[in-house]
Every structure is written in structure tokens, then in C-alpha cells.
Amino acid sequence: MNQTAFTPGQTISGYRIQQVSALPAINAHLIQLVHEKTNAVHIHIANGDKENTFGVFFRTVPTDSTGVAHILEHTVLCGSEKYKVRDPFFSMLKRSLSTFMNAFTASDWTMYPFSTQNKKDYFNLMDVYLDAAFFPDLDSLSFKQEGHRLELEPGENGEYELVYKGVVYNEMKGAMSSPGQVMSRALLKGLYPDTTYANNSGGDPADIPKLTHEDLKAFHARYYHPSNSYFYTYGDLPLEERLNFIEEKVLSRFDFLDMDTRVPSQPRWQAPKTMTQAYAYSDTDNIAAKYQGCVAWLTPDIADHFEVLVMTVLEQILLGNSASPLRKALIDSTLGSALCDDTGFDSDNRDTMFVCGLKDIEVTAVPEVERIVFNTLETLVDKGIDQHLIDSAIHQIEFSRKEITNTPYPYGIKLLVGVASVMVHEGNPVSAINIDNDLEKLQKELAKGPFLEGRIRRYFLDNPHRLLFTLVPDEGLETRQAENVRHELQARLKSLGEAELAQINQDMAALKERQETEENVDVLPTLALEDVPPEIEIVHPDTIKGITCATAFDKATSGILYFTCPAGAGNIAPDLFPMVPFFARAFTNTGTKNSSYVQMAERMDLYTGGIFMSPFSGTHFDQKGEGHSFLALQGKALDRNIDHLFDMVDEYINAGGFKDHDRLKNLILQYQAGLEASIVGSGHRYAITLSARHLSTAASIDELWHGIEQYIRIKDLATRVNNEKTRAQALAELEKNLSAMACAVMRKDNFKPAVIGSAASMVQADKRIEKIYDNLPNGSSQAFYTPQIETYTLRPYDGWMTNTAVSFVAQSFKAVRISHEDAPALSVIAKLLRSLFLHREIREKGGAYGGFALFNMEEGIFSFGSYRDPHIKRTLDVYADACDFITQGRFTQTDIKEAILQVCSDIDKPETPAPSAMKAFYRRITKLSDEIRKGFKDALLGMDKQKVVETAGRYFFRDESAKGISVVSSKPLLEQANQALEAEGREPLVLHKI
Numbered sequence: 001m002n003q004t005a006f007t008p009g010q011t012i013s014g015y016r017i018q019q020v021s022a023l024p025a026i027n028a029h030l031i032q033l034v035h036e037k038t039n040a041v042h043i044h045i046a047n048g049d050k051e052n053t054f055g056v057f058f059r060t061v062p063t064d065s066t067g068v069a070h071i072l073e074h075t076v077l078c079g080s081e082k083y084k085v086r087d088p089f090f091s092m093l094k095r096s097l098s099t100f101m102n103a104f105t106a107s108d109w110t111m112y113p114f115s116t117q118n119k120k121d122y123f124n125l126m127d128v129y130l131d132a133a134f135f136p137d138l139d140s141l142s143f144k145q146e147g148h149r150l151e152l153e154p155g156e157n158g159e160y161e162l163v164y165k166g167v168v169y170n171e172m173k174g175a176m177s178s179p180g181q182v183m184s185r186a187l188l189k190g191l192y193p194d195t196t197y198a199n200n201s202g203g204d205p206a207d208i209p210k211l212t213h214e215d216l217k218a219f220h221a222r223y224y225h226p227s228n229s230y231f232y233t234y235g236d237l238p239l240e241e242r243l244n245f246i247e248e249k250v251l252s253r254f255d256f257l258d259m260d261t262r263v264p265s266q267p268r269w270q271a272p273k274t275m276t277q278a279y280a281y282s283d284t285d286n287i288a289a290k291y292q293g294c295v296a297w298l299t300p301d302i303a304d305h306f307e308v309l310v311m312t313v314l315e316q317i318l319l320g321n322s323a324s325p326l327r328k329a330l331i332d333s334t335l336g337s338a339l340c341d342d343t344g345f346d347s348d349n350r351d352t353m354f355v356c357g358l359k360d361i362e363v364t365a366v367p368e369v370e371r372i373v374f375n376t377l378e379t380l381v382d383k384g385i386d387q388h389l390i391d392s393a394i395h396q397i398e399f400s401r402k403e404i405t406n407t408p409y410p411y412g413i414k415l416l417v418g419v420a421s422v423m424v425h426e427g428n429p430v431s432a433i434n435i436d437n438d439l440e441k442l443q444k445e446l447a448k449g450p451f452l453e454g455r456i457r458r459y460f461l462d463n464p465h466r467l468l469f470t471l472v473p474d475e476g477l478e479t480r481q482a483e484n485v486r487h488e489l490q491a492r493l494k495s496l497g498e499a500e501l502a503q504i505n506q507d508m509a510a511l512k513e514r515q516e517t518e519e520n521v522d523v524l525p526t527l528a529l530e531d532v533p534p535e536i537e538i539v540h541p542d543t544i545k546g547i548t549c550a551t552a553f554d555k556a557t558s559g560i561l562y563f564t565c566p567a568g569a570g571n572i573a574p575d576l577f578p579m580v581p582f583f584a585r586a587f588t589n590t591g592t593k594n595s596s597y598v599q600m601a602e603r604m605d606l607y608t609g610g611i612f613m614s615p616f617s618g619t620h621f622d623q624k625g626e627g628h629s630f631l632a633l634q635g636k637a638l639d640r641n642i643d644h645l646f647d648m649v650d651e652y653i654n655a656g657g658f659k660d661h662d663r664l665k666n667l668i669l670q671y672q673a674g675l676e677a678s679i680v681g682s683g684h685r686y687a688i689t690l691s692a693r694h695l696s697t698a699a700s701i702d703e704l705w706h707g708i709e710q711y712i713r714i715k716d717l718a719t720r721v722n723n724e725k726t727r728a729q730a731l732a733e734l735e736k737n738l739s740a741m742a743c744a745v746m747r748k749d750n751f752k753p754a755v756i757g758s759a760a761s762m763v764q765a766d767k768r769i770e771k772i773y774d775n776l777p778n779g780s781s782q783a784f785y786t787p788q789i790e791t792y793t794l795r796p797y798d799g800w801m802t803n804t805a806v807s808f809v810a811q812s813f814k815a816v817r818i819s820h821e822d823a824p825a826l827s828v829i830a831k832l833l834r835s836l837f838l839h840r841e842i843r844e845k846g847g848a849y850g851g852f853a854l855f856n857m858e859e860g861i862f863s864f865g866s867y868r869d870p871h872i873k874r875t876l877d878v879y880a881d882a883c884d885f886i887t888q889g890r891f892t893q894t895d896i897k898e899a900i901l902q903v904c905s906d907i908d909k910p911e912t913p914a915p916s917a918m919k920a921f922y923r924r925i926t927k928l929s930d931e932i933r934k935g936f937k938d939a940l941l942g943m944d945k946q947k948v949v950e951t952a953g954r955y956f957f958r959d960e961s962a963k964g965i966s967v968v969s970s971k972p973l974l975e976q977a978n979q980a981l982e983a984e985g986r987e988p989l990v991l992h993k994i
Contacts, residue, residue, distance in 0.1 A: 006031050006239075013243040014251065015042060021430040025401050026415075030430055031239065035247075038226035038254050042243070043429055045234040045415060051099055051910050052122050052235030053412030054242075055113035056133055059230075059261045059424045060105075060223045061196045066211035067203015068219045070105040071147035071168045073112075075216065076224075077103060078142035081135035083128060085521050086142070086514060087844075092128050094835050094898035095526035097121050097905045100410050104417075107188065107201050107349060108263050109424045110223075111417075115410040117910060119237060123245060124525035130249050133224060141511050143213045145844060149511075150492075150504050156979075162489040162504075164209060165847040165870070172203045174806040174849065174868030177478075178680045179279045179292070179359075180341035183471050186277035187296050187342060187355060190467045192266045197349055205805075206481075226250065227257040230423050234412035263350045263425065266298060269465045280481070280803050281473035282971070283993075292340045292471035293366035294357025295373050299459050301351060303427035308347050309397075309438045310455050311354065315345035316393035316605075317385060317452070319356060322589065323601035324389070326356055329376040332662075335368060336361040337669035337718070340471075341677065348421045354459070357469070360673055366470050377460050381453045390446065392605035394439065399609045399638060401435070402558045404912050411912065478805065478970065515844045529897055529941060532904045536937055538930050539920035541754075546763040549770040551754040551924075553917035554762070560609065561765055562636045562756040562914045563645065566925055568783030569615070569629040571744040576737050577789050578713050581705050583741045584613040584631055586658060586667055593657040600648065607644035611635035611652070617701040617786060618858050621818055621928040627697050627786035628926060631745060639761045646768035653746055654775045658738040661731040665721045668734075672718040675711040679994065683808030683968040684867045688854070690800065690966035692812035693792040696859045700791035708800060708968075708994055748776045750783050752925065756917045784925070796964040799872075799974040799989040806848075806868045807969035807977075809875040813962060815955050818857035819932055824903075824940040825951035826862060829886055830855040831899035832948070833864075837885045841878045842866050851878070857936075858926075862955065872967055872977035883956040889949040896945055903940055907933075965989070 006029075010017045015033040023030055028047035035042065060069040077089035085091060093101055100115040112133055114125045148166035155161040175181045185204075188197040200207070233242045281290050300307035318326040319339070330339060336358030346353040358369050404411055419429040431438070445451040460466075496504075542554040569580060588604075588611050591597035604611055617629040633652075637645035658664060679686060686708055693703035703709050720730035753769050755762045816822050833853040842851025848869035855862050864879045911919065923929075967974065967989060978988035 011036070012240055013247045015243055019430070021434065023430075023433055025434065025436070026404065030433070032429070033243075035226065035251050038251050038256050040226040040229045040231060040251060041423065042231040042233070043419070043423070044239050044242070045412070046239060047234075047236065049235045049412065051115050051117050051410050051412060052237045053113065053115045053233065053410065053416060054122065054126050054129070055111055055232040055416045056129065057109050057111035057230050057232075057420055057424075058223050058228050059108060059263070060110045060201075060219075061108055061261055061263060062199045062201050063196065064210075065200040065204040065207040066215070067147070067168055067172060067200070067208050068211055068215055069110050070202045071143070071208075071211060072216055072219055073103050073105045073110050074146035074168055075138055075142050076132050076136035076220070078146060079137040079139070080131040081137070082131045083524055084137070085519050085524065088128050088132060088524060090835065090839060091521050091524055092125060094831070094902055095524060096125060097527060097532065097901060097908070098125060099905065099909050100413050101125070105201055106421070107197050109420055111420060113232075113413055113416055115412055118527065118531060120531060121527055122237060124527070126245060127249060127525060130246065134226075134250050136220065138217050138220060140213045141507070141514055143216055144507060145511060147211060147216070148208050149507065151508055152501070152504060162493045164485065164489070166208070167843060167847055167849060168203055169205060169208050170806055170847050170870050171849040171868050172208065173205045174680070174804065175202060176205060177280065177804040177806065178677075179281070179471060180677060182277060182279040183292060183341045183469075186275065186471070187353070187467070187469060190273070190275040190469060191296055191298055191353060191465070192349070192351070195266050195350070196263055197266075222259075223261060225257050225259070226254045228259055228261050230420070232416050234415065265301060266351050268298065271464050272466045272468065274468045276470045276472050278472045278474040278477050280478035280805075282475050282478060282803055284475055287473050287475055289360055289362055290473040291361050291363045291366065292357065292359040293361055293369040294340045294343070294355050294469050295370055296353060296355040296467045296469055297460060297463050298465040299345070299352040299354050302347055302349065302421060302425050305428060305431040305435075306438045306441060308352065309435055309442065310452070311345050311347070311352060311459070312397065313390070313393045313442070314452060314455060315354070316396050317389045319344060320393065320396065321601040321605050323598040325380060326373065326376050328598065329372050330356070330358050330369070331666050331670070333358070333368070333372055335365040338673040350425050360669070363470065363472070366468070370468055374461065377456055381456050381461065384450055385452055388602060388606060390452065392602060395607070396605055397435070397439070399560075402560060402638070403609060403636075404558060405915055406909075406911055407915065478803065479972075481805075482972070512845070515840055526898070527901060529900060532901065532941065533908070534937070534941060536930065536933050537908070537916065539917055541921070544759050544762055547766040549753060549773060550762070550766050551752070551921060552762045552766070553754070553756040553921070554759050555756050555913035555917050557757050557914045559639050560636055560757065560914070561639055561642050561645070561761045562634075562918065563649070563753070563765060564632055564634045564918060564921065565751050565753040566616070566630040566632045566784070566922075567745045568750050568785065569617075569631055569745060570783030570785040570787050571747075571750075572741050572787065573744070574787050574789040576741055577787065578704050578710070579737060579741065580615045580631070581710060582668070582671060582714065583738055584615045585671060586664065586738055587613045587633075587656065587742070588652055589667055590658050590663050591660050592651045593655045594651060597660060597663050600651075603644070603648055607637060607641040608648065609636040611645070611648055615705055617705065618698045618926060619696065619817070621858065621926055621932055623819060625817060628784050629701065629786045630784050630925070639758065642761055642764050643768065646765065646772065650768070650772045650775075653772055656742055656746070658735045661735065664731055664734055665727070668714065668718050668721050672711070672714045675714060679711070679802055679968070680804050683804065684810065684865045686800075687808040687810035687966050687968045688812060688863045688865050690798070691796055691810040691964040692861050692863060694795055694964055695812060695814050695861050697786055697791050698859055699861060701786065701789075703792065711994065744783075746776060748773065748778050749781055751776070754921045756914050795962060796966050797987065797990060798965070799967045799969060799977070799991045800994050801971040801974060801991060802968060802994045804968070804970050806870060807866070807872050807967055807973055809866045809869055809872055809967050810863060810965070811876070811879045811960075812861055812863040812964045813955070815855065815860045815862045817860040818928075818936055820860070821939070822951045822954065823857055824936055824943055825948050826855045826955070827857065827903045827940065828896060828899040828943055828948055829853070829952055830862070831902040832891055832895060833882050833886055835899070835902075836891055836895060837882050838864070838878065841881070842869065842875060846871050846874060846878070848875070851875070853882070872969060872973060873980040876965065880958045880960070883958050886952040887949070887956050889945065891945070893945050896943055896948060900940055900943055904937070907937065968994075
């Protein structure tokens with residue numbers, strides 16, 4: 001049945017169709033249904049996308065901060081009525097070609113979504129997800145593993161001590177080490193004191209141990225019922241098949257349950273309030289300037305789709321770019337380094353929220369931040385909002401609606417996440433996607449007079465439900481929290497009787513036995529290698545009459561023209577090479593010789609979807625394996641704005657400048673703040689980059705440009721530009737260096753432009769590119785190589801100290817690159833180690849959020865890593881044991897098949913037309929030929945156990961003398977790990993301060 005044949009009132013598989021709506025912006029139809037027996041809600045988005053999506057989610061309303069919703073999300077995926085294996089979710093990752101599999105816990109809903117291109121896989125995964133969500137085992141051992149448990153471990157004095165363990169417990173210890181997470185949770189608690197949002201749905205580490213197994217089961221019984229459920233399907237598979245499947249597997253077994261789980265609106269205040277919240281920060285050198293201050297308001301109900309659109313427009317006007325008046329006023333105040341964490345409009349909760357402020361300020365600046373915010377808003381109301389700001393905001397909304405990408409999630413998943421909160425709070429999902437009527441209404445309101453100015457007064461100036469919030473750095477907080485837990489557990493240990501201690505030991509033994517038991521997972525559905533398409537996606541450039549300068553890709557891009565132009569970085573002076581990432585950032589963010597950065601930012605938002613530059617460095621994929629370094633200038637615009645796009649590109653390239661020192665200073669401080677904020681959240685990535693920095697020139701540059709080395713250099717520069725005595729000289733040197741880098745890059749013969757879009761738009765773009773190229777200075781050959789710079793050669797063996805309650809442990813060693821015959825086996829080994837060994841040893845036993853193995857085929861580097869890990873020394877031991885596991889061949893041909901499926905899932909992930917063409921173009925730049933890709937996949941599909949074991953024997957040894965080891969953690973945890981290493985006669989890690 002074609003989607004357009006569905007009609008309201010029609011019944012299918014026990015469902016009644018309520019509404020059928022066209023979604024012209026995404027060329028789809030949305031069918032809203034309700035299950036007549038249970039009242040389960042279902043929406044289906046029917047279109048031609050072969051990447052089909054499924055999701056089921058529940059309104060979940062925690063009444064405390066024990067993390068019950070989050071721990072339940074983990075525990076339901078630990079075995080169910082039909083699939084009695086301890087970890088069906090991670091097992092299905094191995095047996096699937098999914099393009100996305102995960103589960104989410106939000107403040108008031110819990111979701112289980114996936115996407116795949118394979119029909120058989122789709123129904124396999126749906127079967128597992130449905131059984132897990134509605135019929136989970138929820139046994140006590142799974143609760144202890146995923147949530148929290150007590151264990152006895154030998155202490156420093158040789159006596160046993162109690163410790164808390166659990167995947168979610170350690171995950172949230174890591175999450176709450178982030179100032180941004182602390183601030184986000186505190187703002188919810190402060191603005192919504194009378195609703196579920198006052199609680200930490202993820203779980204506060206101090207409260208998680210209070211959750212009981214009975215509480216968990218009761219929460220599931222209350223909320224995971226079809227009468228409280230929402231189903232979502234998307235793509236080209238027939239709706240009837242999906243509905244029949246859900247009805248047969250789940251809904252036929254339930255009756256309607258009368259329940260009211262709605263989240264009430266927060267009662268509005270009559271007067272503003274203030275709030276402070278401490279966060280752990282141990283660097284006393286600059287602690288006085290590590291406060292954050294903001295103003296936060298409660299704004300419209302999420303179900304009021306027109307007012308949500310108005311707030312989205314206001315967010316773009318006030319904060320959307322560097323020229324936006326509120327952002328500019330705050331940054332130009334020089335009180336702080338960047339906008340505070342959580343800045344912006346949040347439309348996820350029943351009552352929406354708006355936040356703005358500054359980070360890296362002194363406590364005395366908090367009232368000044370508030371004054372700047374209100375003065376700016378008052379000025380906008382009194383003098384009116386410039387029309388171009390309104391036009392820019394509406395243009396950005398139009399552009400984002402037209403652009404369909406699979407980043408960061410598949411498009412069907414992005415739509416699901418976008419409508420979930422609307423559906424949970426009884427809003428209209430069609431209105432959330434189809435905003436044309438609301439845009440038309442907005443234009444009519446704007447034509448009548450100062451409409452948005454009135455909304456600023458309503459939602460900000462005259463809104464008493466607001467909070468002046470201060471985030472306070474506390475150098476002793478982490479130590480006090482650790483001491484409180486230690487004293488609590490010491491007291492607990494003393495109070496335990498013999499029977500209770502015996503029960504703890506019994507649970508430890510039972511959990512260890514379960515984790516080490518080899519399970520028969522044949523009960524789970526799977527795919528065969530025959531289900532994997534043997535071909536690879538090949539995208540060739542097109543020959544278009546009238547295009548002579550750029551490589552062209554004729555693609556259906558919804559009326560958007562994409563431009564990209566890599567420019568070689570090899571002529572940049574070696575001493576300036578560390579500044580390449582900042583140069584890329586500054587190039588399109590500091591203005592030009594003709595226009596200020598404010599003018600350029602306004603034009604960029606008004607006419608484009610963004611213009612930016614990014615640095616890339618690596619090794620060519622061909623047999624020569626020479627290094628490459630380049631900067632990619634990219635831009636995109638609606639077809640009607642192509643000339644505007646290239647007017648700006650021309651001005652950046654041929655009239656660029658870095659003379660605005662105030663702007664340079666602000667950019668440096670914002671860049672430094674962003675890098676600092678990313679360390680705790682992405683500690684695993686930093687640790688891996690650190691551990692691999694000695695293994696190739698490209699790996700060394702990766703650390704120099706994207707790792708801790710980049711942060712340290714930028715932090716030093718930020719210190720100099722923020723100091724009155726050194727500022728002028730530092731900024732003058734910076735301008736000189738950036739200008740020299742621009743001269744080294746912006747030369748003829750050093751550009752390789754490409755365009756993606758319709759033929760007519762590309763012809764128009766090519767003419768503009770040719771004029772830009774003709775104006776470039778002569779005197780340079782292509783510089784797509786890596787210059788002779790000083791690189792790391794010594795094996796890393798170090799620990800890096802920062803503010804975190806958990807660790808990120810990495811180890812890297814040299815292997816071979818993609819064109820080597822061993823590369824397919826190494827990619828399989830990475831999947832085998834993660835799924836068969838590291839997951840069990842690091843996550844299940846060790847309590848870390850994750851343990852993984854990565855094979856970098858471009859550089860020929862193999863890495864181990866852990867994420868939010870309570871251990872350091874133990875994890876390093878696990879990495880050594882992993883070598884024994886893989887070389888001894890303790891796996892089957894079925895395990896290898898499942899690893900091959902995982903690799904194929906990675907390499908065959910679909911892309912929408914523009915990104916697909918963009919990737920094809922950059923494969924040409926990096927010399928990753930289709931022959932290399934096809935040869936790799938052919939060898940991969942023919943992999944057997946003998947080849948895997950032979951390959952493992954060539955690269956995996958317990959000897960660590962050539963393996964880089966780097967750990968990102970706290971000073972106490974690193975010192976504790978070194979004591980444990982030295983106790984075994986092993987070398988301690990060399991410690992550094994980040």
C-alpha cells in the first residue's frame with residue numbers, strides 16, 4: 001500500500017489511523033496511529049530512504065536522583081524473556097549491519113532506537129529491542145553490574161575495604177566531573193524545583209547507591225507499558241509489516257492500563273531567584289577566574305509550536321553568530337573567555353529554557369554579566385531589532401530544513417530525537433517538522449510591527465521566572481567527595497555482619513562466574529555474510545559542460561550548492577605549524593581588509609549555511625605512503641545565494657586580514673575554553689592520540705594539532721594575550737604569523753576546488769571560482785605534503801593530570817596500513833577484542849563505561865582504550881592479557897563472521913548525496929582508490945580463523961617496550977596507579993599536568 005493511500009479512520013493490525021500529513025520539506029508523509037487496545041502511540045514517516053529506523057520510547061518520570069531511569073535503560077538490555085543471554089544488545093552489535101544502535105535516557109523519556117539498510121536485519125533488531133523493553137529479565141546480578149554494587153578489595157594497609165562498582169555509577173562519576181554537566185543539572189534543579197527535572201535522571205553518584213533492585217523493577221512496571229509507549233518507524237519498508245510485527249510480538253499481550261505519567265508544568269515564580277553550585281577544579285593557579293555566571297529563564301510550553309519557533313528565531317538573533325548582539329556584548333566585555341556552558345534555547349523539556357552568560361570569569365563579574373544581558377535586551381526592545389538579523393535567523397532555519405545529512409546520526413534518528421519530546425508532552429510532531437505555516441504566521445506578525453521585541457520583553461525582561469546562576473570552582477571538592485565516600489564505606493563495613501559480608505562475596509563470585517561463562521548466543525537472530533553486499537559505493541565526478549576549474553559532482557542536494565577547496569599546508573614554516581588549527585579558525589572569523597568580522601558574520605548567516613576552514617594531516621593511502629597536510633576551505637549556500645557565497649570566499653582568500661587584535665584575543669580565549677571543556681568528555685580520544693604520537697609523522701601532527709599538546713600551546717598563548725604586559729606583543733606576533741601562513745597557503749597551483757549540486761548551480765559556481773583563482777599570487781607549487789617538522793620519537797609512558805573522577809587509559813603500537821595484506825585481519829581483530837574480551841574485562845568486570853580496540857588503517861596504528869574507567873593499572877594488565885587472548889585463538893569462525901559484519905557495517909554506512917560526493921572527492925586527495933577499498937573488502941569477506949591467528953601472532957605481544965601508554969586521569973588516581981605499578985617492580989608513569 002502506498003503511503004498516500006492511507007486515510008484517517010482506517011484500521012491496520014489493531015491500529016487506527018488518526019492523521020496523514022504531507023512533509024513536503026523532506027519529501028515524505030507522516031502517518032499518526034493509535035493502537036486501539038492499548039492506546040500505544042505510533043508515528044510513521046514514509047519516504048524512499050533505504051536506511052530504515054525504528055524506535056520505542058516511554059515517558060519516564062524519576063522522583064529522585066538515584067538514576068533509576070538510566071540504570072533501567074542499561075539493565076533491560078541484559079537479557080529478556082525470549083533472549084536469555086546476559087548482553088543481547090552488545091551481542092547484536094556483532095550480528096548486525098546496523099548503521100546505528102543505542103539507547104538514550106533523557107530527563108523525562110527513555111528511548112531504544114536503531115537504523116539499518118537491511119530488511120532482515122531490521123526485523124531481527126526490532127525483535128530483540130521489543131523483547132528487551134517489554135519483557136526484560138531485570139535480574140539482581142544485572143542490576144548490580146550495570147547500576148551499583150559493593151565489593152571487597154584489598155586496601156593499602158592489607159585489610160579489605162568496601163568499594164562501589166557499577167557501569168552507570170562510574171559513567172556518572174565521569175559525567176559529573178565535567179563543569180558543563182554540573183551546570184546543566186544544577187540549572188534544571190534551580191529552574192524546575194517542583195517537577196521531575198529537579199532530579200538527575202542519569203543519577204547522582206552520591207544517590208545512586210540508594211537505589212534498590214525492587215525500586216528498579218517497580219519503575220519498569222510503572223512506565224514500560226504500551227499505554228505509556230510511543231513507537232516510531234521511518235523509511236521505505238511497508239508500514240503494514242512493521243505494525244503486524246509489533247502487534248504480534250508485544251501489543252497483543254497487553255490490555256489498556258489507565259495511567260497518568262504526564263509531567264506538569266513548573267509553577268511560575270513571582271520573583272527572580274539566585275543560585276550557586278560548586279564544581280571540582282584543582283588548579284589553584286587560576287582558580288579565581290574559573291567561575292561561570294549566567295541568567296536562565298523558563299520560557300514557553302514545548303507543545304506551543306509557534307512560540308517554540310519564535311524562541312528558536314530569537315536564539316539565532318541573540319546568540320547565533322559572532323555578530324549577534326547578545327553574544328557580541330558578552331564576549332566584547334572581556335570579562336570571560338567564552339559563552340557559558342548550556343548557553344542557548346533548550347526545547348527538550350515540558351517548559352522550555354533559555355540560558356546565556358560567560359565562563360572563565362571572576363565571581364565579582366557575575367552581577368556585571370547580568371547587567372550586560374539586560375542592558376542588551378533593553379536596547380533591542382527600545383531601538384528595535386535590525387531587519388537583517390531577523391532575515392538571517394529565518395534564513396538559517398530555512399537552510400537547516402533543506403539540508404539532509406546523516407551527521408551526527410542517520411537522518412531518521414535525527415528526526416526521531418527531534419520529535420520525541422514533543423510527542424511525550426502531547427505536542428504535534430507534524431508541526432515540529434512542518435514549520436511553513438508557523439513561518440508564514442511569523443512573517444505576518446513581523447509585518448504588523450515590533451513583534452519579536454515584544455517577545456523579548458515577555459520572555460526575558462518581564463519574566464520573573466528567572467535564575468541568576470553562579471558556577472563556583474572548588475579546589476577541595478573532589479577530595480572531600482572521595483573522602484565522604486571512603487568514610488561512608490568504612491562505616492558501612494563496620495556495620496556489616498558476617499551474613500552480609502558473605503552475601504557480598506557470594507554476589508562477587510556469582511557475577512564473576514556469569515561474566516566468565518561462555519554463552520551460547522545462537523538464540524539471537526543474525527545475518528550471514530551472504531547478506532553483505534560485496535560491492536562498495538563508488539562515486540565518480542561528472543563532466544559538466546562549462547565547468548573547467550572545479551571537480552564537479554552532479555547530485556540532488558535539495559537546492560544547495562556545496563563548495564570545498566583543499567589547499568596544501570606544506571609551505572607553512574615549521575615553527576608555525578602548531579598554529580595551523582587556530583589559523584583555520586581565524587581565517588573565516590576575524591574579518592578581512594574590507595569588512596569587519598561583524599559584517600562578515602552577518603553576511604555569512606544571511607546568505608550561506610556556513611563558511612569554514614579545517615586542517616587535515618595524514619598519510620596517503622597508496623603504496624608510497626607519503627605524508628600530506630592541507631587546509632580545506634568549505635562553504636554551502638542555497639542556489640539563489642551562490643554569488644553571495646563566492647563574494648565572501650573571494651574576500652577571505654584575496655583580501656583576508658588579521659588586524660583586529662581584540663577579535664584575535666577573543667578567538668584565542670574561546671578556542672582555549674573549548675579545548676579545556678572537551679578534555680573530560682573526550683578523555684579517551686586525547687589519551688589515544690597521546691599514546692600513538694611516536695608511531696608516525698601524521699600521528700605526531702595529530703597530537704600537535706588536536707591533542708593535549710595543542711591545548712597546552714593555546715593555553716600558553718591565551719595567558720599571554722590575557723596579560724596586559726604581554727598582550728600587545730603577543731597579538732602583534734600572532735597577526736604577523738597568521739599573515740605569513742595565509743601567504744604560504746593562498747597561492748596559485750595550491751588549490752583543488754570541488755563543487756556539488758545541480759549542473760546549473762555548479763556552472764555558476766565554477767565561473768566564480770575561476771575568477772578567484774586568477775587573482776591569486778603566483779610563485780608556488782602544490783604543497784600537499786608535510787614539511788620537515790620536529791616530531792615525537794620517544795615512546796610515551798605517561799599520565800596526564802586533570803579534573804576528573806575517572807580515568808581514560810590508552811595503549812598504541814605500530815601495525816600495517818590498509819594496502820597491506822594483514823590489514824583486513826587487523827580490522828577483524830579490533831572487533832573481536834572489543835566484543836569478546838575488552839567489553840567483558842573492562843566494562844562488565846571493571847565497571848568502566850567502555851573498553852575498545854581501534855585499528856587506524858590510514859596510519860597502521862592499533863590502539864586500546866577505555867572510557868570513564870575506575871581503574872588504571874588493572875586496565876593496562878587487561879591490555880596485556882588481550883594479546884594472549886587473540887594470539888591463542890580463543891574464538892570461533894562464527895565470532896570472525898560477526899566481526900566481519902561489524903567492519904562492513906562501519907565501511908558501508910550510507911551517506912546522503914552531498915556528503916557522499918564530498919567523501920569521494922577527499923578519497924581522491926588522499927589517494928584512497930576504489931581498487932584499494934574493493935580489495936580490502938574482498939579480503940575481509942574471505943577472512944578465516946587461520947588468517948586471523950597468524951596475523952595476531954605477528955603484532956600482538958605482552959612486551960610493552962615499543963607500545964605507547966598514556967592515561968588521562970586525576971592526580972590521586974595516577975599516583976595510586978604508580979604505587980601499584982611500583983609494588984610489582986614495574987616502571988611508574990611519568991606524570992604531567994594538563
